[in-house]
Structure formats: structure tokens, C-alpha cells
Amino acid sequence: MFHDIPESILNRMSVLEKIDEADRTNGTPMLQRLRQVPAETGKFLALMLASAPKGVALEIGTSAGYSTLWLALACRATGKQVTTFEVLDEKVRLAKETFRKAEVEDVVKLVKGDARKLIANYDEISFCFLDCEKEYYLDCYEALASKMVQGGILVADNVINHAQELQPLIEKVYNDERMDSVIVPFKNRDIVCGDLVCRRK
DSSP, X not given: OOSSOOHHHHHHHHHHHHHHHHHTTTTOOGGGSXXXXXXXXXXXXXXXXXXXXXXXXXXXXXXXXXXXXXXXXXXXXXXXXXXXXXXXXHHHHHHHHHHHHHTOTTTXXXXXXXXXXXXXXXXXXXXXXXXXXXXXXXXXXXXXXXXXXXXXXXXXXXXXXXXXXXXXXXXXXXXXXXXXXXXXXXXXXXXXXXXXXXXXX
16 A cells, blocks of 8 residues: 555645644644644554455544545555545535545545534444544544444544543543454654544454
């Protein structure tokens, strides 16, 4: 997946990385910032999706589509498709531009709307990357958990650097007998972020 990334995807990744870097230093308001994962996390997500069993792949929180591009690589390698949800109009516009320029529209479906209300429309979920506003994580988890197939993988971003805010989610997951879970640390610049990885038993 990572040794032969198409030029169209690499170019768009580079553009988004530059925008994200600028967002962190130029005073861009929080909701307008891309706030995307680092490349190392993107590769991890691609490996998780590629290793997931047969079923529906979801992403909650598209932003401009950077993490979705990594997921698209896994989709291309495994014959899967990923559906990604975004609520903000400007982010939807940017994501559409990303997917068009990266030429991944064949494996990515962008849905504008609140995933918490839309998850009910999906069954046999085998993978989900959760990276929306942190106050919605627990609602998303509760909507997802019963819909996941055996061996399905859920990855929730930023659980270390938002540990206090996400403590209810972490406790819920670790006490959920349906799941095996672990927190995997990642370093984004000088911040240890970390993802919560759950596998449905």
C-alpha cells in the first residue's frame, strides 16, 4: 500500500499537510482548522482497515479528507469502500475537492450529516475510524458497538491528549465485555495523542 501510492493521492496529501501546518500557527479558528492525523497514524489506520473482516467501513469526521485518503489506500488494496461522514459545509466542500483531485471517488462515499443519527442505517460494520468532536464519541460508540461484526475494528482518535474529556468513553469500552481494547500511543509533533483500538469479540 505504501510503496506505490498514486501521485494524485500523494499530491493531495502534501497540500493538506501544508494547510494543516499553517492552521496550527496562524490563528485559524478551531472549527475551521483541518485538525488532521499525522501520516504515521494514517498508515496505522490503513493497516487496521486492510486487516478488518468483510463488512461496512465507516469514518466519522471527514474534515478535508486527509485520513480518508489513507483509508482509500486500504480500500484499493482490499477491494473495499469507505463511507465518511461530515457535518460542516466548508469541510464537505474541501473533502469533495480532495477526493476528486486524489481520484479516489470510486472507493470513497462522502455523506453530509450527523453520523450519530445515520449509523442506524448501516449493518455489519467491520471498521470505523472515529475522529469527530470529542463530546460525541460516547454517543457514536453506543450506536456502533451493537452493529459491528465479529472481529470488527473501531479506532477512536486522540484518547490520550483528551483523556479527561473521554474518560466516560474509555471506561465504557474497557467494561464492555463485547470488546477487546487497547490504547496505542502516537506522537503528533510534541504531543502524545494515542488511539483507542477496539475489536468486537
